[in-house]
């Protein structure tokens with residue numbers, strides 16, 4: 114066995130992507146992100162296998178595995194399952210030890226987490242079960258607008274005219290976008306309106322955990338890469354928004370950190 | 377908590393007696409369909425039913441029926457009937473269940489154990505405003521009279537005496553109207569007798585709730601919740617008080633014999649809101665797997681008719697109706713909940729936001745945050761519906777409950 118028994122793994126099975134992080138004494142050894150697809154065990158084996166290959170390690174080198182995310186119970190080889198709420202808070206606390214407020218926007222859900230300075234969860238709130246206010250909303254909208262989802266944020270920053278999308282429901286918003294396109298509305302303006310709509314959802318979520326007045330936001334999840342969302346949240350909340358280098362793997366990182374304790 | 381020396385026995389003997397009481401009530405009501413020996417009234421939960429019982433009505437509760445339909449997983453079919461008649465999906469699902477089963481019966485469809493056909497409707501708006509509209513539609517479909525009693529919301533600073541008097545006047549109007557409807561003079565002695573039985577039943581009901589202050593609880597929230605039924609539907613009968621007396625004796629005996637109904641209790645929990653009848657099994661299994669024992673809920677207040685008075689029955693029923701827990705301000709509820717946390721030694725709370733019951737859910741954020749700030753108890757808000765399972769996401773709610781257990785664990789480290 115290598116790694117002095119200190120290597121742990123965190124696996125986060127999200128609705129859209131599955132992530133694995135291998136953590137050693139000195140920090141992250143490797144990580145991998147893949148589409149979850151329909152076969153969760155296969156996706157987890159792939160991300161873990163790839164992470165191990167990158168770090169030149171084998172399965173036997175791992176001292177403990179914590180799985181998290183909506184598919185957490187489908188992973189046969191994990192030592193324990195812990196919710197994405199606790200894992201996300203642990204990951205953020207590791208990266209930003211003073212943080213007390215996290216917003217995580219994933220593929221099909223978004224959450225706000227209030228924690229104490231020790232990284233313990235104090236309160237959390239999640240979007241209701243529709244996709245409004247999540248990555249899925251932006252993905253569907255980008256498809257309808259025929260813009261790459263990665264570019265949607267930047268496109269929205271080019272907006273010159275303020276318009277409003279009245280539907281936060283993903284399905285209805287889609288048809289609203291189609292009629293806006295038919296009326297020759299600029300796609301930059303539509304993109305900006307979509308971001309406003311998602312932003313107001315997230316703003317409500319943040320308020321529902323009653324954060325400390327001056328707490329800065331750590332934004333995680335795939336959507337954290339979207340610069341327009343970052344700016345929008347800063348404007349709407351009046352709080353500074355910090356984005357980790359790899360916002361998508363923070364929850365898996367937290368799982369790997371907690372695996373040290375399980376172990 | 378030292379549960380190790382406690383014996384586990386999930387089933388209460390009182391369940392059998394409860395089953396008998398419920399069956400007798402429904403079978404008796406169904407017989408009336410044939411005999412019409414007594415008039416049948418459909419009534420909303422926090423109404424002065426004592427007046428109807430004193431006039432020898434058989435009283436049935438569409439809300440209780442909806443809960444049963446939810447627990448038996450047949451409510452969704454009733455809800456779909458209302459949708460097919462153009463009612464919208466986000467209406468209260470108790471209401472949809474009731475209108476759907478009514479429309480089904482009237483159209484000759486096969487409906488799950490329907491309530492006996494009503495002759496009269498009595499509704500009180502102390503639970504919410506929608507319920508009056510719901511009963512109005514029942515009145516329209518059944519072509520029968522309806523009386524609505526108005527109870528203003530008890531905002532802080534209101535004069536409770538004035539509100540009780542306001543309800544009392546309406547109770548007198550109701551009595552007059554019922555005299556006309558039945559052709560019988562209102563019997564005040566019978567009213568006193570009914571109020572006396574209801575008081576005895578209510579006192580014993582309160583005692584039953586209070587046994588849950590014991591650590592550990594002799595019976596969980598899930599064991600006790602069904603026993604709300606007699607104090608709602610049958611509190612005018614002496615056998616109901618007897619049922620609670622035996623129940624309380626059983627609970628005390630369990631405490632003396634060191635018997636609990638759930639193993640390995642790590643945390644004592646509060647439930648806010650009407651239960652998700654469609655998901656009772658999922659919830660109880662999940663909570664048990666996490667060592668979380670549901671102890672008590674402010675929901676029980678809806679069935680606690682504490683103010684009945686055989687010496688002044690009109691004052692008693694008016695006060696019960698006017699001062700119901702649902703009519704209280706969110707501020708009152710927050711403080712009341714805080715006190716429950718202290719009295720029942722609770723560690724955490726589950727707030728059950730209900731898609732179909734906005735009025736019962738609207739204050740949840742405020743109350744949970746208030747108690748959390750005051751006592752530091754972790755809370756979670758789950759989402760679902762009382763009777764429509766299509767609004768219930770098992771995986772998501774289980775995740776929230778697990779996160780709550782993790783918060784409790786981290787807090788105690």
Ligand code: SF4
Nearest residue numbers: 468470503504507733
């Ligand atoms: S909305 Fe809530 S309080 Fe009103 S009738 Fe429906 S379940 Fe009862």
